[in-house]
Amino acid sequence: MRTPHDLELARLTKRYGDTVAVDGIDHVFAPGSYVCLLGPSGCGKSSTLRMVAGHESVTEGAIRLNGRDISALPPAKRGTAMMFQNYALFPHLSVKDNVAFSLRMKGIGKADRHARAMKLLELVDMAHLSERLPTQLSGGQQQRVALARALISEPEVLLLDEPLSALDPFLRVRMRGELKRLQRELGITFLHVTHGQDEALALADEVVVMNNAVIEQAGPAREVFNAPKTEFVARFMGGHNVVTLNGARHAIRSDAVRIGPDGLPATVSAVEYQGDRVAVTTNVQGQEPIIAVMSDAAFYATDINPGAHVRLSWDEGRLHRLRA
Numbered sequence: 001m002r003t004p005h006d007l008e009l010a011r012l013t014k015r016y017g018d019t020v021a022v023d024g025i026d027h028v029f030a031p032g033s034y035v036c037l038l039g040p041s042g043c044g045k046s047s048t049l050r051m052v053a054g055h056e057s058v059t060e061g062a063i064r065l066n067g068r069d070i071s072a073l074p075p076a077k078r079g080t081a082m083m084f085q086n087y088a089l090f091p092h093l094s095v096k097d098n099v100a101f102s103l104r105m106k107g108i109g110k111a112d113r114h115a116r117a118m119k120l121l122e123l124v125d126m127a128h129l130s131e132r133l134p135t136q137l138s139g140g141q142q143q144r145v146a147l148a149r150a151l152i153s154e155p156e157v158l159l160l161d162e163p164l165s166a167l168d169p170f171l172r173v174r175m176r177g178e179l180k181r182l183q184r185e186l187g188i189t190f191l192h193v194t195h196g197q198d199e200a201l202a203l204a205d206e207v208v209v210m211n212n213a214v215i216e217q218a219g220p221a222r223e224v225f226n227a228p229k230t231e232f233v234a235r236f237m238g239g240h241n242v243v244t245l246n247g248a249r250h251a252i253r254s255d256a257v258r259i260g261p262d263g264l265p266a267t268v269s270a271v272e273y274q275g276d277r278v279a280v281t282t283n284v285q286g287q288e289p290i291i292a293v294m295s296d297a298a299f300y301a302t303d304i305n306p307g308a309h310v311r312l313s314w315d316e317g318r319l320h321r322l323r324a
């Protein structure tokens with residue numbers, strides 16, 4: 001549903017000299033949604049985010065928020081705020097003063113700005129460390145402070161550029177949950193750039209997949225994963241095989257490929273144990289290798305080994321025809 005509070009990109013284009021980083025993209029982001037902008041390195045995601053934030057000029061096109069064109073406004077006047085990958089905290093300021101910084105720039109009195117900073121520090125569970133310096137904090141704690149600092153201007157859209165990439169895998173999963181909780185509590189739009197498929201699937205209400213400066217596919221996370229429209233999306237999201245049937249390309253999820261008594265003859269080339277499941281790679285004449293994923297219990301009930309001759313099948317309904 002479209003409302004006046006949408007963030008809208010209209011024919012948005014960014015060129016750096018001869019390089020087209022963003023090529024006339026159109027998109028409407030629903031208000032209050034968690035959006036992940038996903039794609040390989042160099043596809044144009046950061047340029048898109050930086051244009052929305054106002055840290056990069058727009059070459060052509062427009063960015064509208066609440067129906068007004070914000071593309072020429074300075075960052076602080078847009079209704080957006082950005083959280084950077086490296087957090088960019090001021091090392092000489094306490095946690096509380098870091099969070100209150102933009103209010104100080106606006107001339108808001110000390111008592112007032114500290115009160116507002118403490119409220120946000122409570123929101124991110126950092127109020128007890130408000131007097132510390134950034135160097136006295138862990139990576140995860142610094143990130144919470146950076147979040148509080150970005151949120152103090154009460155943005156309608158929070159922009160996050162690879163916010164979890166500096167964290168170790170354990171903390172990354174924990175902070176992922178925190179970001180989602182925060183977004184729900186605040187009810188504002190989060191636009192989060194990542195090149196991690198798992199991260200996007202775990203977080204996003206809407207996944208926007210970019211490739212070569214354009215949007216390849218956008219939709220609910222489950223839809224983009226289950227029904228990729230292009231070969232690029234099928235391969236990039238992972239978990240799919242691309243097969244050629246009657247001259248047309250189709251995607252089929254690896255866990256929808258059955259190994260059984262009937263179907264396409266195949267030879268097992270590799271078996272990979274993945275903890276709770278096992279990926280069996282097979283060679284089929286006239287196809288690229290096809291991977292079948294099964295539960296470890298199902299796998300160990302068979303005697304499949306590299307070199308085994310097997311047969312592959314799937315339900316027709318699980319095939320998704322790909323755009324040429």
Ligand SMILES: Nc1ncnc2c1ncn2[C@@H]1O[C@H](COP(=O)(O)OP(=O)(O)OP(=O)(O)O)[C@@H](O)[C@H]1O
Binds near residue numbers: 021041042046047048
């Ligand atoms: N300041 C710049 N000057 C010239 N070219 C640039 C500049 N910034 C980005 N580019 C180019 O624009 C294209 C898109 O870059 P962008 O940073 O938007 O991609 P990205 O998808 O965010 O990549 P990554 O995941 O590696 O950050 C790339 O080809 C990049 O080399």
